[in-house]
Amino acid sequence: MKKLTLVMSLKAQQDVCDYLRMMPQVHGFTLSHVEGHSEQSETNPMLSVRDKVVGYTPHARIDVVLGAVEISDVLKALKDLREEGHIKDLFYWVSPVDKSGYL
Numbered sequence: 375m376k377k378l379t380l381v382m383s384l385k386a387q388q389d390v391c392d393y394l395r396m397m398p399q400v401h402g403f404t405l406s407h408v409e410g411h412s413e414q415s416e417t418n419p420m421l422s423v424r425d426k427v428v429g430y431t432p433h434a435r436i437d438v439v440l441g442a443v444e445i446s447d448v449l450k451a452l453k454d455l456r457e458e459g460h461i462k463d464l465f466y467w468v469s470p471v472d473k474s475g476y477l
Contacts, residue, residue, distance in 0.1 A: 375471040378445050380436040380452075381408065386461040387434040393455055394436070399447050403438035439471055 382390055387405070394400045409430040425431045440448065445468060455461055 375439055375474060376442055376445055377469045377471050378438050378440060378448060379467050379469065380438075381410070381433050381465045382436075382461065383463055384432055384434055386464060389455070389460050390434075390436065390452070390464070393451070393460075394438070394448070397448060397451060399440060399444040400438055403436050406435045406437075408433050408435045439474055 380390065384407075391403075391405065394403055410433045411430050422431075438448070449466070452461070452464060452466075456464060
């Protein structure tokens with residue numbers, strides 16, 4: 375098993391969540407609101423005036439545990455969604471999951 379982590383703008387959150395809920399490979403996920411800290415360049419088009427003042431950009435983070443095949447399917451579907459223009463600036467990474475379960 376692996377954990378797929380997605381980080382996106384708050385604007386993309388609803389579209390990505392709706393899309394994941396429709397996917398048969400995804401049985402559930404965790405959504406968190408996080409702060410993105412990076413270079414505070416005046417020429418960075420992703421930073422609003424508010425972001426430049428407070429020093430971070432608000433983002434949403436989704437964590438979902440899937441099998442390797444399912445992760446490939448989900449990533450391909452998200453890439454298709456991006457190409458259709460529904461989302462942009464979606465950052466992801468995949469991490470191994472040694473164990474999971476309920477206690």
